Amino acid sequence: MMLGLLLARGGVDVVVLEKHGDFLRDFRGDTVHPSTLDILRQIGLLDAFLRIPHRREQTIAIRFADGTIDLGDFRGLQPFDYLALAPQWDFLDLLADAARACPNFSLRMRSEATGLLHDANGRVSGVQAHDVDGELEINADLVIACDGRGSILRDAAGLAVETFGAPMDVLWFRLPRLATDPDQTQGIPARGRLLVMLDRNDYWQCAYLIAKGSDALVRAHPLQTFRDLVAPLLPFAPARMDALQGWSEVKTLEVRIDRLQRWNVPGLLFIGDAAHAMSPIGGVGINLAIQDAVATANLLGPMLAGTAAIDDTQLARVQHRRLWPTQVIQGVQRIAQARVIAPLLDNTAAGGLLRAPALLRFASRFLAFRHLPARLFGYGIRRERVQFGARG
Template identity: 50%
Template structure:
């Protein structure tokens, strides 16, 4: 078995894992990020980059370089509910340098973080490697075992971070409990060609028994059709023509291109779950991001929460890792910092799910926008508040770790 020793081993090369690895390596901590896939190229991953994440790029001196990557900028979010246009969130006044949501392929985002990490001698990224076991000595996690193309690998580490998503193997191997909060819906993802004459601002289309979200991805729409929890087989049984008809009923301008959905292979099921861990850690081990708290797709805030977890972990753990004084109390401080924002955000998502989504999917008589939603059209302050909650979130984090290897900055921000 091949062996290696690092200060921190991170399982999972998603947003939480890559950001934590980059920031810790930047602070001089010897880091190995283990990612089970050969690359980051997977469709229908979360592609929303929030203003708070863009602010982190500004703080790191990387914003101008980052914004050179292909992306679309959205400054207002709206929805058509029961035929009524509603303007829901206005990002032009969020307290950040970038006053917009950016939609960027997640593989571009992760590749960017990997490139920044490789600028530092203490950063390593191992692809096609999958954690299969935890090494425990004296009741403490002291490393992992992994399967790689070169054979089994034994990694010894002062800290193991589980950032391997909502079906976390690290969490399972550690025997850490998770509480299922529940979600009333699943999501069917698919793509449609986008044309210049298509509506630019409205992202959501809601009517009796049906909901559709459309994200502008430049040359195409990334579409999310909301169905009742566990309803995919029933949707399939009704057939593709019925599915296309439901999409056209919500967004009539798409009718001339729905034949692009010519097989169910073009439709991907996202099983929605909201859950959270009562305890994120044990000696030598910490879970962050979706591994610690899976979020609903409502608001597209899952990536934002995962990245905020990573920043908090780097801020609080870099120094004890450097001094070799890390204790479980240090890990508890990360959970203490981030559990409340995650739980609060989940509660807000539950309100939307229970008060809006569940009622719409249940069907019934003609749909009218709830009175509260109509207030957003009348009062700009409500649109600004919604944008702040979505784009900045609860208790945003800022980079507090030092740069142990000062490099010529890629840019000075904007």
């Protein structure tokens, strides 16, 4: 959506396909980091974004048995000393509305790309799709696949994927939030378990990590077993888990980290999770996808807005620019998975909250240490500046 907006504002004819009828899905995550806030400022949408009901988190806390530690700390960082938590459907609606103001932009909801079209030379020349009226073909000078970690266009293009694995999947559910509850997004590690609670003002969005592939096993037990596992981790009365009435209220989100070895073929480019699926660690995947979009618009926008034929050799410049930041963030996510999450979940005997490691407790006294995750995930590496399509 961000790329569609930038290209359309720059004068490129854009069609965006979205297979769903709306953006109202919970699993999209809602962290909008300073890197994205800054992009919104550059394209004149920051004020409108900040009018969306959102929370500002200045610190991300980890709650241990012996007290809470602020691991990520945005205080003192400029120009944004917080990360925003905003429902992604509102964020996407904002971008879509801004893009619709361009007469050369079209957003086709309930339109699913199902395959690729090729010209006589084998170059990708569009997509096959279906919408409510049936099958259709959409021709394009360039197809940009942003269809997420389950990308079917990846398969259609037959590109090689490097898979790094993930030790966990996530059970995603809501709990009611009371005025007396703590008001901070927090991670709560315990022996064999990890709960992350996102404060969404009137409710808690909870992510409970389970060992990869163990979903069926967990669900084979009565819901009460799950309630009993999670309840001791809550920072308030365990009875709140009774609000969960059935397994249907618990969604399973598959976690994976992978990366295409090559992000483009003639006529087709991959960005975002379709090029590099991100783990939820650091809540950074949305922000990285936005950076990809800005880089793509900067690098390819002028060519797409021109009248000359597309030079396919230019497509590789996007991967060239975005590969390194992606590798670094995925590398950090893989280390966190291997060193922290896998050992935690391997411990099959569920037990009480963990005590904070002494070194972590010591290091967290220093603001510079607490700034590290905020800088790495919040501000990112090789931050993009909008050079194409900033204004309509």
